Amino acid sequence: MSSQGRSAGPSHKTVELGVTLAIALFGIIVIAGSVKAGINWGAEGPRAGFFPFYVGLFIVAASAMNFRNALREDDGGLFAEWTQLRQVMSVVVPTAIYVGALPFTGLYLASMIFIAWFMRWLGKYGWLTVAAVAIGMPVVTYLIFERWFMVPLPKGPVEEWLGL
Amino acid sequence: MKRFVRVAFAAGLTLAVGAIPAVAGWEPVRPVEFIVPAGTGGGADQMARTIQGIVTKHNLMKQPLVVINKSGGAGGEGFLDVKASAGNPHKIIITLSNLFTTPLATGIPFSWKDLTPVAMLALDEFVLWVNADKPYATAKDYIEAVKQAGGTLKMGGTGSKQEDQIITVAMEKATGAKFTYIPYKGGGEVAVQLVGNHVDSTVNNPIEAVAQWRGGKVRPLCVFDAKPMGYDEPITEGKAWKDIPTCKSQGLDIEYLMLRGIFMAPRAAKDQVEYYVELFKKVRETPDWQEFMKTGAFNTTFMTGADYAKWVETEEKRHETLMKEAGFLASN
Amino acid sequence: MEELANLFHGFAVALQPFNIMVMILGIVLGVIIGVLPGLGGANGVAILLPLTFSMPPTSAIIMLSCIYWGALFGGAITSILFNIPGEPWSVATTFDGYPMAQQGKAGEALTAAFTSSFVGALFAVVMITLVAPLVASFALQFGPAEKFAVYFLAFCSFVGLSKEPPFKTIAAMMIGFALAAVGLDSITGQLRLTFGITELLNGFDFLIAVIGLFGIGEILLTMEEGLSFRGGNAKINLRVVLHTWKEMPAYWLTSLRSCLIGCWMGITPAGATPASFMSYGIAKRLSKRGKKFGHGEIEGVVAPETAAHAAGTAALLPMLSLGVPGSPTAAVLLGGLLIWGLQPGPMLFVEQKEFVWGLIASMYLGNLAGLLVVLTCVPVFAAILRIPFSIIAPLILVLCAIGAYSVHSSTFDVVLMLVFGVLGYLFKKCGYPLAPLVLAIVLGDKAEEAFRQSLLGSQGSLAVFFSNGLVGTIMALGLIALFWSVIQEGYNRLRTVTA
Incomplete structure (x- = not known):
C-alpha cells in the first residue's frame, strides 16, 4: 500500500470521498421520495414518508461527518493499484455484459459464453475442459431448476427454437 | 382372432387420433x-x-x-x-x-x-368475527358496543385499502359506528390477533378463521352475503356455516364477496x-x-x-x- | 405420560420404511434447496407441495418438514465456503464461518454449524414435546407492540458491535432502513420511494442485496488479491468432525443461551433471522473470546446456527397449535395442512393425534438423519474450495444470477445484484460495515410496521410500549442492551486513558 513510486493507483482518499458523496446523494433521493409520500405525524401515527424522511436525514448527516473525517485523514495510501483494479474490472465488465444480455439471450446461452470466456481468458484452460464446464453447468441447471423444481428461468430465441 | 384384435386396435387408434383435435383445438x-x-x-x-x-x-x-x-x-x-x-x-x-x-x-x-x-x-365469503370471551352475541350487540366505545374498538384486517378495510368502511357508513382499523400482513395472523385480544373484531374469510372457531376461541356474528352459506355440516357445538345469519338480517345491509x-x-x-x-x-x-x-x-x-x-x-x-x-x- | 406413549406411537409411524425413505429424500432435496441461493426454504417447500398430494398426509408433512430441516442445514454451507448466505438466517454464520474457511478450517466450521443446528433443533423439539400447550398461549400474548419490542431488542443487542467508525455504521444502517422502506407501505397501502419505476414495486429483496454485497463483493475482493480462494488447504477427511466435536462442549453456555433465544424468537413469532443476529450479538458481548469474533472464532458459528435452527423448529409450534406461521416456510406448510384437510389450530392436537405425534417424532428423526447426511458430506463440501478459482468463480456468479432472478422472476433483480456487488466491494474497502445494513433491510420494514400498528391501536400514544409487563420488560432489555455497549465503551476508554 505504501509503495507509491512503483505502482500507481487512485488514492484511498479520492475513492472514499466519492463513496461518501454517492451515499449523501442517495440520502437526498430518499428525502425527496419521503416528502412526496407525506412526512407528518397524522392522527393515526406516522405517515408513509415519516420514517424514511428521518432515515434520509441521518444518511446525509452521517455522510457529512464521514466526508469531514475523510478530508482530514490523508495518509497518502492507495485505494488499490491499477493492476489490481484491472483484475477487478476484468470480472465486473464481463459480468455487467452478462447481466445486460440475460433478458435478450436467455440465461443458458449467456451463461455458456460467460463461463467459457472466464475459464479461457483468466484460467487459460484447454478448450475441452472449457467446453465441458461451460455446457455441463447450464444443462445441470436446466435439469435442477426447470425439470426438478419447476422454476422457469429466462429464455431467449435459442430455447424458443429448441422448444424448451 | 388375432386379425380381429389387430383391426380393433387399428380402429381404436384411428378413433383416438381422430378424436383429439375435435376435443381440444389448442393445447x-x-x-x-x-x-x-x-x-x-x-x-x-x-x-x-x-x-x-x-x-x-x-x-x-x-x-x-x-x-x-x-x-x-x-x-x-x-x-x-x-x-x-x-x-x-x-x-x-x-x-x-x-x-x-x-x-x-x-x-x-x-x-x-x-x-x-x-x-x-x-x-x-366474509364473516364478522369477535373473540368468544366477549359478550357480543349478535351483530347488533357488537355494533351497539362499537358506537358506545366511540372509535376505540379495533378492527383487524389484511392489508391497507383492500377488501377488509373496504368492508370496515362500509360498516361505518351503514351504521355510523367508528372503528380503528389495523392492517396486518395475512389473514391467519389477523385471526390469531383476535384470539389474543389484540383486536376486537375481524372480517376474516371462513378458511382463515375456521380453526379458531372449532377451537371455541372466536365467534361468528354474520356473513356479508345475500343468503347464508350452504354448508350444513356441523363445525363446532352443533353449529354449521349455514347457521350464521346474513348481516342484512341483522340490520347491517352490506354484501361483499x-x-x-x-x-x-x-x-x-x-x-x-x-x-x-x-x-x-x-x-x-x-x-x-x-x-x-x-x-x-x-x-x-x-x-x-x-x-x-x-x-x-x-x-x-x-x-x-x-x-x-x-x-x-x-x-x- | 400420555404424551410419551403418543410420542412412541409417533416414532412407530415415522419409522415405517416408506416414511424413512421420504424423510431422507426430503433432507437431500432440502440441502440442495438450501445451497442454491434464491431457492429458499419457503420456495422449495411451496414448489414441492403439490407433488405430495398423492401421499398420505403424515408422509407428506414428514417429507415437507424434512425439506425444511435440510434447507436449514444447507444454508450454512455456502455462507461458510463462499460468504454467500443462501438464507437470511445464515448471514450471521458468515461473520466467523467464512474467516474460518479462509484459514483452512472449512471442515471445522461446517461441522460446528451442522452440529449446533442439530443441538438447537433438538432443544426446540424437546420443548415442543413437553410444553406445547403452555407455549402456545404465550405466543398469543404477542400483539404489535410486543412484536416491535422484540425487533427493538434484536437490533439493540446487535448494534454497537462493529469496530468501524460510528458514523460509517450509522450511514450503513440507515441505507439498510431506506432500502427496506422502498415499495408498498403496508400501513397506508400507498407506494413510496418508487418514483414511478415499476421494477421497484417489490422493494429491495433482502436476498438480492445479500447475494450482491456478500457473494459478488467477496469475489471482487478476491480478484483484487489475485486469482485464488484462500482455504484450499482445508482438511478433507472425516476425522475433522471428531476433532471439532471434542472442542464443542466448551461452548455449552453459548449453546444453551442460543437455544433459549431461538425458541423464544421462533414462538413469538419473530423468526430465525432476528434470532441468529441477536444470539451472535449477545455471544460476542458475553463470551470471553468476544473480542476475537469476526476473525474465525468457532463460537461465532455456534451461536447463530444454534439459535436459527432452534427458532426454525420452534416456529412450527405456533403454526400447529394456533394456525399462525412463525416463518415464511411455516406459512407454506400451513397451506399444505389445509389442502390435506387438516386444520391447524387448537383442535389439531386433540383430533389428529397420529398426525401431530408422527410429525413431532419425525422432527427428532429427521434432524438426526439430516445431521448424519450433512456430516458425511463435510469432506465433499470442504473439497469444493480446492476447485481452481477461475472455474468456480464463473459458476458462482452464474448461480448468484439465477438466485437473484428466481426471487421475483425478474431480470432487473440480477442487475441490482451486480450493483450491490460493486457497492459491497467499495463499502468493504472504505470501512463501511455490511452487517448493520443487512440487519436493517431484514428487520426495518417489519419493525416499522409493528410500530405503526401499535400506534394505530393506541390512538397515537407511545405509552403502549410500556403498557404491560411483557412489552415493558422486553423494551427495557432492549434499552439495557443498547446502552450496555455505550457504557462498556466508555468504561474501556476510561480505563485506557488512566492506564
Missing part, C-alpha cells in the same frame, strides 16, 4: 406459468397450489402447471407482468379483490380490461381461452376441489365468457365507488 406446448399476485401461504396462493396439485394428481394437463408468486406492490407486480406478456398463452393469473383495489389505491397503470377473462372459480377468478394475458385467442375454461371445468369436478370448497365454505358460483366479464365490470364500478367514498384513491 399448451410448454409449461404454463400460474401467477399468484400475493405471497406464499395466503388464500390465493393456497387455491393456486391446490389447483396445481389437482391438475398433477388427475393428469389434467400434458404440460406442467408452475405456480409463481409475484406479490410486490400489493400484487401490482403480478398484474403488470401478465399485462406485459400480451399474446403469451402460457401464462394465467388467479385474482383476488386486489385486481380492483391495487390499481385504484396505488395508481399503477393497470386495469382488469388489460387481461383476458377466463373463468370465475368461486367467490370467497371476493373474486377467485382466472385471467389470461392480453390478446389471447378464442381456442386458448376455451382450453383453460375446459381445464377448470374438469378441476371443479374432482372430489379434491369439492373438499377444498367445503373446508373454506366458498360460494361455488362458476362463470365464464361474457357473464364473467360483465360481473367483473360491475364489481370494478362498485369498488371504485366504495373506495372513492372512503377516500382510498391514489392522490396522483
Whole structure:
C-alpha cells in the first residue's frame, strides 16, 4: 500500500470521498421520495414518508461527518493499484455484459459464453475442459431448476427454437 | 382372432387420433406459468397450489402447471407482468379483490380490461368475527358496543385499502359506528390477533378463521352475503356455516364477496381461452376441489365468457365507488 | 405420560420404511434447496407441495418438514465456503464461518454449524414435546407492540458491535432502513420511494442485496488479491468432525443461551433471522473470546446456527397449535395442512393425534438423519474450495444470477445484484460495515410496521410500549442492551486513558 513510486493507483482518499458523496446523494433521493409520500405525524401515527424522511436525514448527516473525517485523514495510501483494479474490472465488465444480455439471450446461452470466456481468458484452460464446464453447468441447471423444481428461468430465441 | 384384435386396435387408434383435435383445438406446448399476485401461504396462493396439485394428481394437463408468486406492490407486480406478456398463452393469473383495489389505491397503470377473462372459480365469503370471551352475541350487540366505545374498538384486517378495510368502511357508513382499523400482513395472523385480544373484531374469510372457531376461541356474528352459506355440516357445538345469519338480517345491509377468478394475458385467442375454461371445468369436478370448497365454505358460483366479464365490470364500478367514498384513491 | 406413549406411537409411524425413505429424500432435496441461493426454504417447500398430494398426509408433512430441516442445514454451507448466505438466517454464520474457511478450517466450521443446528433443533423439539400447550398461549400474548419490542431488542443487542467508525455504521444502517422502506407501505397501502419505476414495486429483496454485497463483493475482493480462494488447504477427511466435536462442549453456555433465544424468537413469532443476529450479538458481548469474533472464532458459528435452527423448529409450534406461521416456510406448510384437510389450530392436537405425534417424532428423526447426511458430506463440501478459482468463480456468479432472478422472476433483480456487488466491494474497502445494513433491510420494514400498528391501536400514544409487563420488560432489555455497549465503551476508554 505504501509503495507509491512503483505502482500507481487512485488514492484511498479520492475513492472514499466519492463513496461518501454517492451515499449523501442517495440520502437526498430518499428525502425527496419521503416528502412526496407525506412526512407528518397524522392522527393515526406516522405517515408513509415519516420514517424514511428521518432515515434520509441521518444518511446525509452521517455522510457529512464521514466526508469531514475523510478530508482530514490523508495518509497518502492507495485505494488499490491499477493492476489490481484491472483484475477487478476484468470480472465486473464481463459480468455487467452478462447481466445486460440475460433478458435478450436467455440465461443458458449467456451463461455458456460467460463461463467459457472466464475459464479461457483468466484460467487459460484447454478448450475441452472449457467446453465441458461451460455446457455441463447450464444443462445441470436446466435439469435442477426447470425439470426438478419447476422454476422457469429466462429464455431467449435459442430455447424458443429448441422448444424448451 | 388375432386379425380381429389387430383391426380393433387399428380402429381404436384411428378413433383416438381422430378424436383429439375435435376435443381440444389448442393445447399448451410448454409449461404454463400460474401467477399468484400475493405471497406464499395466503388464500390465493393456497387455491393456486391446490389447483396445481389437482391438475398433477388427475393428469389434467400434458404440460406442467408452475405456480409463481409475484406479490410486490400489493400484487401490482403480478398484474403488470401478465399485462406485459400480451399474446403469451402460457401464462394465467388467479385474482383476488386486489385486481380492483391495487390499481385504484396505488395508481399503477393497470386495469382488469388489460387481461383476458377466463373463468370465475368461486367467490370467497366474509364473516364478522369477535373473540368468544366477549359478550357480543349478535351483530347488533357488537355494533351497539362499537358506537358506545366511540372509535376505540379495533378492527383487524389484511392489508391497507383492500377488501377488509373496504368492508370496515362500509360498516361505518351503514351504521355510523367508528372503528380503528389495523392492517396486518395475512389473514391467519389477523385471526390469531383476535384470539389474543389484540383486536376486537375481524372480517376474516371462513378458511382463515375456521380453526379458531372449532377451537371455541372466536365467534361468528354474520356473513356479508345475500343468503347464508350452504354448508350444513356441523363445525363446532352443533353449529354449521349455514347457521350464521346474513348481516342484512341483522340490520347491517352490506354484501361483499371476493373474486377467485382466472385471467389470461392480453390478446389471447378464442381456442386458448376455451382450453383453460375446459381445464377448470374438469378441476371443479374432482372430489379434491369439492373438499377444498367445503373446508373454506366458498360460494361455488362458476362463470365464464361474457357473464364473467360483465360481473367483473360491475364489481370494478362498485369498488371504485366504495373506495372513492372512503377516500382510498391514489392522490396522483 | 400420555404424551410419551403418543410420542412412541409417533416414532412407530415415522419409522415405517416408506416414511424413512421420504424423510431422507426430503433432507437431500432440502440441502440442495438450501445451497442454491434464491431457492429458499419457503420456495422449495411451496414448489414441492403439490407433488405430495398423492401421499398420505403424515408422509407428506414428514417429507415437507424434512425439506425444511435440510434447507436449514444447507444454508450454512455456502455462507461458510463462499460468504454467500443462501438464507437470511445464515448471514450471521458468515461473520466467523467464512474467516474460518479462509484459514483452512472449512471442515471445522461446517461441522460446528451442522452440529449446533442439530443441538438447537433438538432443544426446540424437546420443548415442543413437553410444553406445547403452555407455549402456545404465550405466543398469543404477542400483539404489535410486543412484536416491535422484540425487533427493538434484536437490533439493540446487535448494534454497537462493529469496530468501524460510528458514523460509517450509522450511514450503513440507515441505507439498510431506506432500502427496506422502498415499495408498498403496508400501513397506508400507498407506494413510496418508487418514483414511478415499476421494477421497484417489490422493494429491495433482502436476498438480492445479500447475494450482491456478500457473494459478488467477496469475489471482487478476491480478484483484487489475485486469482485464488484462500482455504484450499482445508482438511478433507472425516476425522475433522471428531476433532471439532471434542472442542464443542466448551461452548455449552453459548449453546444453551442460543437455544433459549431461538425458541423464544421462533414462538413469538419473530423468526430465525432476528434470532441468529441477536444470539451472535449477545455471544460476542458475553463470551470471553468476544473480542476475537469476526476473525474465525468457532463460537461465532455456534451461536447463530444454534439459535436459527432452534427458532426454525420452534416456529412450527405456533403454526400447529394456533394456525399462525412463525416463518415464511411455516406459512407454506400451513397451506399444505389445509389442502390435506387438516386444520391447524387448537383442535389439531386433540383430533389428529397420529398426525401431530408422527410429525413431532419425525422432527427428532429427521434432524438426526439430516445431521448424519450433512456430516458425511463435510469432506465433499470442504473439497469444493480446492476447485481452481477461475472455474468456480464463473459458476458462482452464474448461480448468484439465477438466485437473484428466481426471487421475483425478474431480470432487473440480477442487475441490482451486480450493483450491490460493486457497492459491497467499495463499502468493504472504505470501512463501511455490511452487517448493520443487512440487519436493517431484514428487520426495518417489519419493525416499522409493528410500530405503526401499535400506534394505530393506541390512538397515537407511545405509552403502549410500556403498557404491560411483557412489552415493558422486553423494551427495557432492549434499552439495557443498547446502552450496555455505550457504557462498556466508555468504561474501556476510561480505563485506557488512566492506564
